[in-house]
Amino acid sequence: EAQVTQNPRYLITVTGKKLTVTCSQNMNHEYMSWYRQDPGLGLRQIYYSMNVEVTDKGDVPEGYKVSRKEKRNFPLILESPSPNQTSLYFCASSLLTGGGIYGYTFGSGTRLTVV
Amino acid sequence: GIQVEQSPPDLILQEGANSTLRCNFSDSVNNLQWFHQNPWGQLINLFYIPSGTKQNGRLSATTVATERYSLLYISSSQTTDSGVYFCAVDSGGSNYKLTFGKGTLLTVNP
Numbered sequence: 019e020a021q022v023t024q025n026p027r028y029l030i031t032v033t034g035k036k037l038t039v040t041c042s043q044n045m046n047h048e049y050m051s052w053y054r055q056d057p058g059l060g061l062r063q064i065y066y067s068m069n070v071e072v073t074d075k076g077d078v079p080e081g082y083k084v085s086r087k088e089k090r091n092f093p094l095i096l097e098s099p100s101p102n103q104t105s106l107y108f109c110a111s112s113l114l115t116g117g118g119i120y121g122y123t124f125g126s127g128t129r130l131t132v133v
Numbered sequence: 134g135i136q137v138e139q140s141p142p143d144l145i146l147q148e149g150a151n152s153t154l155r156c157n158f159s160d161s162v163n164n165l166q167w168f169h170q171n172p173w174g175q176l177i178n179l180f181y182i183p184s185g186t187k188q189n190g191r192l193s194a195t196t197v198a199t200e201r202y203s204l205l206y207i208s209s210s211q212t213t214d215s216g217v218y219f220c221a222v223d224s225g226g227s228n229y230k231l232t233f234g235k236g237t238l239l240t241v242n243p
Contacts, residue, residue, distance in 0.1 A: 049229060051229075051230075053231075060233050060235060060236075061219075061221075061231070061233045063228065063230045063231075066228050066229065066230070074228065076228060076230060077230070106174055108176060112229070114229075117163065118163040118164060118223065118225060118229060119163075119164055119223060119229045120164075120181070121164065121166055121178065121181035122166060122178065122221075122231060123178060124168070124175075124176040124178065126174075126175050127174045127175060127176070129174065
């Protein structure tokens with residue numbers, strides 16, 4: 019089944035403790051991206067990647083890192099989480115064509131709470 | 134940047150009723166998608182529809198790109214249709230970012 023898999027689904031952590039949210043897709047998509055969803059602010063793009071070793075900042079990259087060492091994986095790293103990073107996080111992937119992306123597929127989400 | 138407006142913001146239906154959700158966008162788009170966010174928070178892709186009409190079971194969608202709007206039709210609604218419906222567009226920037234509307238909260242009562 020074609021899918022984007024995020025782990026964990028739920029995470030409660032303490033301020034300053036480094037964490038990684040994993041994301042993997044099995045569709046051989048070039049494009050991957052991370053979003054966060056917050057009440058009143060909607061979904062905002064954190065980082066994106068056009069292909070292996072090609073990543074760039076989205077609208078809200080502060081406090082986050084990403085890497086794209088393999089095509090299928092795009093982990094989100096919080097080096098020193100803070101309470102304002104409490105949010106619902108989504109990973110997404112898409113086929114990249116000459117005309118742009120061909121629709122996003124989102125993972126199931128990771129609900130992160132930083133205390 | 135591009136603006137995406139959805140209406141109505143809230144909608145309450147009885148099971149079996151039909152509904153139409155609207156999405157207006159302020160500029161030309163390369164990509165338009167409709168998503169359903171279920172009560173568990175998952176974002177389910179309903180349609181990739183930058184133009185034209187598509188149908189999938191009880192759901193159908195139409196995008197009129199020249200007039201910058203899209204419609205999502207839900208027929209014979211069921212309680213499992215409850216949740217938030219988002220329209221999202223990609224206006225062609227180099228980051229292929231999706232800009233989401235604020236959503237329509239649909240409640241279907243038995």
